[in-house]
Amino acid sequence: xxxxxxxxxxxxxxxxxxxxxxxxxxxxxxxxxxxxxxxxxxxxxxxxxxxxxxxxxxxxxxxxxxxxxxxxxxxxxxxxxxxxxxxxxxxxxxxxxxxxxxxxxxxxxxxxxxxxxxxxxxxxxxxxxxxxxxxxxxxxxxxxxxxxxxxxxxxxxxxxxxxxxxxxxxxxxxxxxxxxxxxxxxxxxxxxxxxxxxxxxxxxxxxxxxxxxxxxxxxxxxxxxxxxxxxxxxxxxxxxxxxxxxxxxxxxxxxxxxxxxxxxxxx
Amino acid sequence: xxxxxxxxxxxxxxxxxxxxxxxxxxxxxxxxxxxxxxxxxxxxxxxxxxxxxxxxxxxxxxxxxxxxxxxxxxxxxxxxxxxxxxxxxxxxxxxxxxxxxxxxxxxxxxxxxxxxxxxxxxxxxxxxxxxxxxxxxxxxxxxxxxxxxxxxxxxxxxxxxxxxxxxxxxxxxxxxxxxxxxxxxxxxxxxxxxxxxxxxxxxxxxxxxxxxxxxxxxxxxxxxxx
Numbered sequence: 311x312x313x314x315x316x317x318x319x320x321x322x323x324x325x326x327x328x329x330x331x332x333x334x335x336x337x338x339x340x341x342x343x344x345x346x347x348x349x350x351x352x353x354x355x356x357x358x359x360x361x362x363x364x365x366x367x368x369x370x371x372x373x374x375x376x377x378x379x380x381x382x383x384x385x386x387x388x389x390x391x392x393x394x395x396x397x398x399x400x401x402x403x404x405x406x407x408x409x410x411x412x413x414x415x416x417x418x419x420x421x422x423x424x425x426x427x428x429x430x431x432x433x434x435x436x437x438x439x440x441x442x443x444x445x446x447x448x449x450x451x452x453x454x455x456x457x458x459x460x461x462x463x464x465x466x467x468x469x470x471x472x473x474x475x476x477x478x479x480x481x482x483x484x485x486x487x488x489x490x491x492x493x494x495x496x497x498x499x500x501x502x503x504x505x506x507x508x509x510x511x512x513x514x515x516x517x518x519x520x521x522x523x524x525x526x527x528x529x530x531x532x533x534x535x536x537x538x539x540x541x542x543x544x545x546x547x548x549x550x551x552x553x554x555x556x557x558x559x560x561x562x563x564x565x566x567x568x569x570x571x572x573x574x575x576x577x
Numbered sequence: 578x579x580x581x582x583x584x585x586x587x588x589x590x591x592x593x594x595x596x597x598x599x600x601x602x603x604x605x606x607x608x609x610x611x612x613x614x615x616x617x618x619x620x621x622x623x624x625x626x627x628x629x630x631x632x633x634x635x636x637x638x639x640x641x642x643x644x645x646x647x648x649x650x651x652x653x654x655x656x657x658x659x660x661x662x663x664x665x666x667x668x669x670x671x672x673x674x675x676x677x678x679x680x681x682x683x684x685x686x687x688x689x690x691x692x693x694x695x696x697x698x699x700x701x702x703x704x705x706x707x708x709x710x711x712x713x714x715x716x717x718x719x720x721x722x723x724x725x726x727x728x729x730x731x732x733x734x735x736x737x738x739x740x741x742x743x744x745x746x747x748x749x750x751x752x753x754x755x756x757x758x759x760x761x762x763x764x765x766x767x768x769x770x771x772x773x774x775x776x777x778x779x780x781x782x783x784x785x786x787x788x789x790x791x792x793x794x795x796x797x798x799x800x801x802x803x
Binding site: 467471 | 688690691704707708709
């Protein structure tokens with residue numbers, strides 16, 4: 311019996327879809343069977359980020375309305391032989407085409423076959439959000455170090471706390487620009503975590519490579535050299551229960567003296 | 578058989594007090610009061626109004642009955658009822674009083690969009706985040722950071738206060754006074770352990786917690802409830 315994790319944020323454009331794709335990828339790399347579910351009906355793009363757009367035949371709404379079997383709609387990602395699947399959202403209908411009860415049934419069905427179901431939630435707190443949360447056991451809230459994103463994350467955490475089926479949500483802080491945080495131009499990690507008072511499960515630095523990779527339809531987590539990739543892999547390991555220390559943001563000064571200190575192991 | 582007196586008049590330092598017995602019927606009491614006030618007729622010459630206190634003991638008076646007694650006394654000569662005291666209140670009244678004076682502890686973070694409404698005093702163990710609202714008919718004590726809106730004395734109690742460990746509200750309301758956060762708050766300003774109350778010129782003032790013992794001594798209560 312698998313576990314369903316919803317990735318949500320309230321505000322749009324903070325990186326829900328990227329986070330979903332990369333956590334899913336990282337979990338698959340760890341040898342887990344993962345199914346990504348895109349619930350952003352009408353504005354799907356998880357398939358684009360994963361580079362699976364061309365292979366969609368059926369979608370979520372087709373499954374819900376009984377036009378096909380669930381395994382017919384799942385798109386297999388060949389890069390992970392049999393470890394990663396995607397259930398794409400419909401592009402032609404809208405969010406009201408699905409009811410929370412139907413989503414719950416669907417996710418429960420998927421949980422029989424997969425270790426992790428990652429549900430990509432649309433922005434907002436309306437029908438789409440309700441559908442996405444309905445079947446989830448756990449939640450990851452994505453925010454960026456901006457006041458508006460943190461405000462919306464706060465709202466969404468409040469709503470998630472009311473959901474009986476969802477455990478206390480975990481926080482991902484995305485798009486961190488270490489130099490701005492250092493100068494105090496951006497909210498820092500501690501500030502956000504104490505403000506939202508939920509557990510932090512990962513921080514991801516702002517990285518041009520992420521955008522580049524999404525545009526090529528390859529989640530950044532596949533590239534082991536990028537900092538963001540390691541961040542996503544760390545999040546996946548934490549989901550699996552390992553305790554991984556938070557990634558160092560490059561705030562340390564790179565002077566000769568600190569290098570000498572480092573050499574002698576002085577902190 | 579010696580007739581017990583249902584109405585006794587006593588003079589004290591503070592003026593006259595009418596003691597009305599609680600063992601007779603209401604009608605009897607009215608009659609005797611009427612008689613007593615009419616025949617104790619050493620008519621006082623001075624037409625100055627005399628205020629009296631009325632004590633009815635363990636008798637429950639409805640609003641109408643209380644008014645009736647007051648009228649009766651007022652009609653007689655130059656007496657005016659200053660205070661009507663009874664040892665009895667109804668259950669509803671008691672429950673309301675209990676709720677109003679009760680401290681309600683809540684352990685929760687009030688997040689954006691959430692509203693917490695309470696009858697009585699609120700003791701919040703947690704924060705009020707921006708966009709969140711707490712309301713209480715009494716005082717509000719917050720053991721975390723207040724960054725949202727707090728409304729104390731929402732039923733109209735101007736004596737209510739708001740206290741917080743970290744006072745960075747977006748808005749403070751006490752009774753019908755509203756105070757907005759200043760536009761420019763110095764970043765490093767240390768706003769810890771502060772309180773807000775309505776000052777003498779009807780403005781909400783934020784000050785150190787310690788001034789409350791002088792401004793609102795009635796906050797100290799040793800037992801809860803009534």
